[in-house]
Amino acid sequence: MKTLFLKAHNRHDIERAGEILRQGGLVAIPTETVYGLAANALNGAAVKSIYAAKGRPSDNPLIVHVSRFSQIAPLVKEVPPAAQKLAEAFWPGPLTIILEKSDLIPPETSGGLDTVALRLPAHPAARAVIEAAGVPLAAPSANPSGRPSPTSFAHVRADLTGKVEALLDGGDCQVGVESTVITLAEGVPRVLRPGGVTLSQLREVLGEVELDPAVLHRLGEGMRAASPGMKYKHYAPKARVALVDASPESYARYVNEKKGGWALCFEEDLPLLQVPALSLGSRYDGAEQARRLFSALLELDEKGAQTAYAHSPMGVGVGLAVYNRLLRAAGFDVIRPKGPLVVGLTGLSGAGKSMIGAALKAGGCSVIDCDALTRSARVYDESCIKELQKAFGADIAPGGVLDRKELARRAFAGPQGRAKLGEITFPRILSQVRRVMEAAEGAGVKIIVLDAPTLFEAGLDSACDRILTVSAPEDVRLARVMERDHITEEQAQQRFSAQRDEGFYKARADYEIDNRPGAPWEKALGAVLQELKGEAAKRL
Numbered sequence: 001m002k003t004l005f006l007k008a009h010n011r012h013d014i015e016r017a018g019e020i021l022r023q024g025g026l027v028a029i030p031t032e033t034v035y036g037l038a039a040n041a042l043n044g045a046a047v048k049s050i051y052a053a054k055g056r057p058s059d060n061p062l063i064v065h066v067s068r069f070s071q072i073a074p075l076v077k078e079v080p081p082a083a084q085k086l087a088e089a090f091w092p093g094p095l096t097i098i099l100e101k102s103d104l105i106p107p108e109t110s111g112g113l114d115t116v117a118l119r120l121p122a123h124p125a126a127r128a129v130i131e132a133a134g135v136p137l138a139a140p141s142a143n144p145s146g147r148p149s150p151t152s153f154a155h156v157r158a159d160l161t162g163k164v165e166a167l168l169d170g171g172d173c174q175v176g177v178e179s180t181v182i183t184l185a186e187g188v189p190r191v192l193r194p195g196g197v198t199l200s201q202l203r204e205v206l207g208e209v210e211l212d213p214a215v216l217h218r219l220g221e222g223m224r225a226a227s228p229g230m231k232y233k234h235y236a237p238k239a240r241v242a243l244v245d246a247s248p249e250s251y252a253r254y255v256n257e258k259k260g261g262w263a264l265c266f267e268e269d270l271p272l273l274q275v276p277a278l279s280l281g282s283r284y285d286g287a288e289q290a291r292r293l294f295s296a297l298l299e300l301d302e303k304g305a306q307t308a309y310a311h312s313p314m315g316v317g318v319g320l321a322v323y324n325r326l327l328r329a330a331g332f333d334v335i336r337p338k339g340p341l342v343v344g345l346t347g348l349s350g351a352g353k354s355m356i357g358a359a360l361k362a363g364g365c366s367v368i369d370c371d372a373l374t375r376s377a378r379v380y381d382e383s384c385i386k387e388l389q390k391a392f393g394a395d396i397a398p399g400g401v402l403d404r405k406e407l408a409r410r411a412f413a414g415p416q417g418r419a420k421l422g423e424i425t426f427p428r429i430l431s432q433v434r435r436v437m438e439a440a441e442g443a444g445v446k447i448i449v450l451d452a453p454t455l456f457e458a459g460l461d462s463a464c465d466r467i468l469t470v471s472a473p474e475d476v477r478l479a480r481v482m483e484r485d486h487i488t489e490e491q492a493q494q495r496f497s498a499q500r501d502e503g504f505y506k507a508r509a510d511y512e513i514d515n516r517p518g519a520p521w522e523k524a525l526g527a528v529l530q531e532l533k534g535e536a537a538k539r540l
């Protein structure tokens with residue numbers, strides 16, 4: 001078959017794509033998530049040819065794409081208020097809503113189900129093509145079944161040239177993973193596939209939203225998949241992928257020992273790795289990971305990788321979608337290096353870390369007070385004091401005895417002083433913390449908690465398998481710090497102004513405990529502890 005190459009910014013090309021689709025042909029189109037392979041959703045024969053082009057099992061239903069909200073009414077039995085709310089909040093955008101279908105939707109499109117998946121994409125070219133076609137478009141991701149989804153035109157061209165009528169070039173996809181799929185067709189709204197719209201965004205709009213167990217767990221033998229797409233091995237490159245759930249340090253140790261494999265890793269891992277590596281961006285930036293994931297998986301093939309060790313992402317926010325895709329690419333093969341689970345405990349001053357630390361200790365964890373270690377004589381030894389004198393003046397340690405107040409006054413006068421102090425002390429703090437951790441490990445401790453206000457600044461996060469942050473509103477924290485440290489509001493304010501904002505910690509946490517007065521922190525922490533114990537047990 002001769003395949004037409006069309007350009008998304010060309011009006012005439014959009015019209016041409018619309019015409020081909022109206023006549024029952026297939027066109028690969030860009031969307032903000034991934035490229036889709038589109039056909040007229042109301043034409044059973046046209047839809048059938050999608051399955052053939054993708055090599056996709058025909059019991060796997062397709063998403064129907066519309067360009068305006070008003071177009072969904074004829075396609076469904078009814079539009080419930082929850083669908084209205086979701087559409088208002090997230091359409092156009094990377095959200096797919098499952099509703100009971102009307103008779104207009106042929107069984108080829110719905111995979112024989114009595115429901116239909118609907119999406120109003122944000123990509124202007126996608127909407128323009130739907131308008132030009134004048135019909136809703138069924139469009140699965142434009143990859144051969146089982147393979148990573150295409151996020152650039154080059155991917156689509158490589159896979160589909162000669163197999164479909166036309167390919168529409170719209171550049172790179174902004175989100176990079178497929179839309180979030182939520183069903184409103186059975187009781188409590190349930191996410192069947194995580195994607196560009198996060199679980200917490202959905203909960204903000206709908207209240208209760210469940211996560212389908214198949215998102216994170218292999219379906220048991222004979223279990224029915226709510227979303228048929230979840231049954232299949234998916235997103236897999238040719239290389240064997242294994243997911244390694246570990247801190248950057250122990251991930252790198254594991255991968256370096258293996259030799260021969262590739263690391264599919266994060267920016268923070270790169271300096272620690274001695275094997276060829278592809279980075280998905282920062283460990284703490286789920287959106288960036290999502291954007292890069294599929295092209296990285298495809299790149300592994302180009303490089304001829306046989307085995308790839310993927311560093312398990314934090315499964316929060318958009319990162320949940322990244323984790324879900326990697327789990328499937330790995331066929332649920334998750335490696336957990338042996339040893340204690342290391343949990344970083346952090347948050348802003350006055351959030352109440354110490355109280356949470358104490359509760360974790362009572363719950364059986366070994367808690368290391370990194371702040372106390374920071375002040376210890378083991379950190380401020382002779383060589384350290386010499387370096388400090390060089391940086392801040394000999395008189396900060398008259399007669400070799402450190403004047404802590406004077407050091408603090410000079411170091412905390414500005415960002416440069418603070419950075420300099422960190423440069424000198426952080427490596428020493430790190431080695432002290434490591435010493436205490438090793439002792440704890442030797443004593444058979446299963447969960448080590450690093451209670452550290454400067455977890456990230458000191459680089460201690462590199463040793464953490466999980467990160468827990470404690471939060472409270474600023475006025476609450478201010479009052480707590482004033483009372484605890486006997487300082488004025490002005491002094492407390494000044495201290496706060498040198499700190500990062502809450503968003504910094506939230507974006508870097510697997511777990512967050514809300515510790516404002518009256519918040520049910522004990523219950524929340526109990527649930528976290530339960531989960532941590534489960535994780536730790538898998539590492540024995």
Ligand code: TXA
Pocket residue numbers: 031033034035036037060061062063094096098110113115116117119121139140141142177178179180181192193226227228229230
């Ligand atoms: O971002 C996206 O959603 C992309 C772009 C092209 O829009 N499309 C996409 O389609 O990812 P596809 O076919 O690759 O994935 C659709 C997923 C499958 O897991 C399928 O099983 C599920 O949605 N699905 C579709 N209709 C369903 C239904 N009626 N009930 C349950 N799951 C459904």
Ligand code: MG
Pocket residue numbers: 140141149
């Ligand atoms: Mg797909």
